[in-house]
Amino acid sequence: MVQRTTEIVVGFFMIAGLAALLFLALQVSGLSPKSAAATYTVYANFNDVGGLTPRGKVSMAGVTVGSIESISLDKNTFQAKVTMAIRSDVDTIPADSAAVIRTSGLLGEQYIDISIGGDMESLGEGDTFYSTQSAMNLERLISNFASGR
Amino acid sequence: MMDYVAGFGRRSLEVVGSLGRATQFLFGVLVGVPKPATGFPLLIKQLYSVGVLSLAIVVVSGLFIGMVLALQGYTILSDYGSEAAIGQMIALTLVRELGPVVTALLFAGRAGSALTAEIGLMKATEQLSSMEMMGVDPLRRVIAPRLWAGFIAMPILAMIFSVVGIWGGMLVGVDWLGVFEGSFWGNMQSSVDFVDDVLNGVIKSVVFGFVCAWIAVYQGYDCVPTSAGISSATTKTVVYSSLAVLGLDFVLTAVMFGDF
Numbered sequence: 094m095v096q097r098t099t100e101i102v103v104g105f106f107m108i109a110g111l112a113a114l115l116f117l118a119l120q121v122s123g124l125s126p127k128s129a130a131a132t133y134t135v136y137a138n139f140n141d142v143g144g145l146t147p148r149g150k151v152s153m154a155g156v157t158v159g160s161i162e163s164i165s166l167d168k169n170t171f172q173a174k175v176t177m178a179i180r181s182d183v184d185t186i187p188a189d190s191a192a193v194i195r196t197s198g199l200l201g202e203q204y205i206d207i208s209i210g211g212d213m214e215s216l217g218e219g220d221t222f223y224s225t226q227s228a229m230n231l232e233r234l235i236s237n238f239a240s241g242r
Numbered sequence: 243m244m245d246y247v248a249g250f251g252r253r254s255l256e257v258v259g260s261l262g263r264a265t266q267f268l269f270g271v272l273v274g275v276p277k278p279a280t281g282f283p284l285l286i287k288q289l290y291s292v293g294v295l296s297l298a299i300v301v302v303s304g305l306f307i308g309m310v311l312a313l314q315g316y317t318i319l320s321d322y323g324s325e326a327a328i329g330q331m332i333a334l335t336l337v338r339e340l341g342p343v344v345t346a347l348l349f350a351g352r353a354g355s356a357l358t359a360e361i362g363l364m365k366a367t368e369q370l371s372s373m374e375m376m377g378v379d380p381l382r383r384v385i386a387p388r389l390w391a392g393f394i395a396m397p398i399l400a401m402i403f404s405v406v407g408i409w410g411g412m413l414v415g416v417d418w419l420g421v422f423e424g425s426f427w428g429n430m431q432s433s434v435d436f437v438d439d440v441l442n443g444v445i446k447s448v449v450f451g452f453v454c455a456w457i458a459v460y461q462g463y464d465c466v467p468t469s470a471g472i473s474s475a476t477t478k479t480v481v482y483s484s485l486a487v488l489g490l491d492f493v494l495t496a497v498m499f500g501d502f
Contacts, residue, residue, distance in 0.1 A: 096283065096286075096287075099286060099287060099290045100286050102290060102294055103286050103289045103290050103293070103294060106289070106290075106293050106294045106297070106395075106398065107398065109297075109398070109402060110397070110398030110399075110401055110402060113398070113401035113402045113404070113405040114401050114440075114444075116405050117337065117401060117404060117405060117436075117440045118436050118440065120427070120431075121333050121337065121404075121408060121430055121431070121434050121440070122431065122434040122435060122436040122439065122440055148435075150432075
C-alpha cells in the first residue's frame with residue numbers, strides 16, 4: 094500500500110518535470126509550431142553591419158515580416174552579405190526597396206528595416222536588395238560633428 | 243622538515259588513491275545494472291526520497307530567488323529606462339546559471355548528505371558486508387538505485403526551480419512593480435533560445451546531478467565506520483559536491499557560452 098502511494102507520487106514528480114520542460118520550451122523560449130511558417134530568402138550587401146546578429150528581426154513599417162538567417166563576409170567585394178527569410182505572404186516588396194539597419198531602444202538591439210521603393214516588380218526568392226544603408230557608426234558621427242561638417 | 247615533506251607526499255597519495263577507489267566504485271555501480279523486476283521498485287523508492295522530498299526546498303528557494311532577481315533587476319534596469327528587459331534578465335539568469343547551480347548546491351546539501359549518512363550507517367552497522375556474505379551485491383542493490391535516482395532527479399528539480407523562479411519574478415515584476423506583461427514575456431521569448439539556453443541548462447544539471455550523486459554515495463561507501471567517520475563523510479560530501487559543482491559550472495559555461 095505504501096509502495097503504491099510512493100509510485101504514484103514519483104509519477105507526479107516526473108510529470109511535473111515534464112511540464113516544467115514544456116513550459117520552458119513554449120512560454121519562456123517561444124519555441125512554437127507556427128514559427129515553421131513558409132518563408133522565402135532574400136540577400137542584402139552592407140558595408141558595415143554593426144551589431145546585427147542572426148535571428149534578428151526584419152521589419153517593414155514597424156511590423157516584423159521576417160528574420161535574419163545568417164551573416165557572412167563576401168571575400169570578393171569585402172562587404173557583409175546578410176541572408177534574410179521573409180514571410181511568404183509578404184511577397185509584394187518593390188524590387189528597388191532599400192534595406193536599412195536601425196537601432197531599437199536604448200539597449201541598442203539592431204534590426205533591418207525595409208524602406209519601400211516604387212518599382213512595379215516585386216522581390217522574389219533569391220533576389221538581392223538593390224540599395225542598402227549601413228549601421229550608424231558612433232565614432233564617425235562624433236568625428237563629423239567635432240570637425241564641424 | 244623531511245617529516246613535513248613526507249607527510250605532504252603521503253596525503254597527496256591518499257587523495258589520488260581515494261580518487262582511484264572512487265572510479266573503481268563507479269565502474270562497479272554502472273556495470274551492475276539491477277534486473278528490472280527487482281531494481282525498478284528500488285529505483286522508485288529512491289527517486290521518492292531523493293527527488294520528491296527535495297521538492298519543498300527547491301520550490302521555496304526558486305520562488306524567493308526569482309522574486310529577488312526581479313527586485314534587484316528592476317532597480318538596476320530602471321536607471322537605463324529598460325525595465326521591459328526584466329523578463330529576459332530573469333529567464334536567462336535562471337535557465338543558464340542559477341537553475342542548475344543553486345539546485346545542485348541544495349541537492350548536495352539535502353539529498354547528498356542524506357545519502358552519505360544512510361550508506362555510511364549501513365557500512366558502520368555491517369549491513370553492507372552481511373549483504374556480500376549472503377551473495378547479494380551491495381553495489382547493485384543499495385548503491386546503484388541511489389546513484390541513478392540522483393542522476394534522474396537533478397534535471398527535473400533544476401527545471402522546476404527555473405520555472406518557479408520565473409513565475410516568482412513575474413509576480414514581483416508584473417503584479418507588484420508594474421512592468422507591462424506583454425513586454426515581459428515578449429522580450430523573454432525573443433531572447434531565450436531553446437537549444438542554446440534551455441537545453442544547455444539541462445545538460446549542466448545532468449552533469450551536476452551525476453557528480454553530486456557519485457560523490458555522495460562514494461563518501462558513504464568509503465567512510466570510516468564510526469559515528470565520527472560518518473559525520474566527517476557527510477561534511478565532505480557537501481563540501482566536495484559544492485566545490486565540484488562550482489568548478490564544473492565554470493568549465494561548462496566557458497565551453498557552452500564562451501566565444502571560442
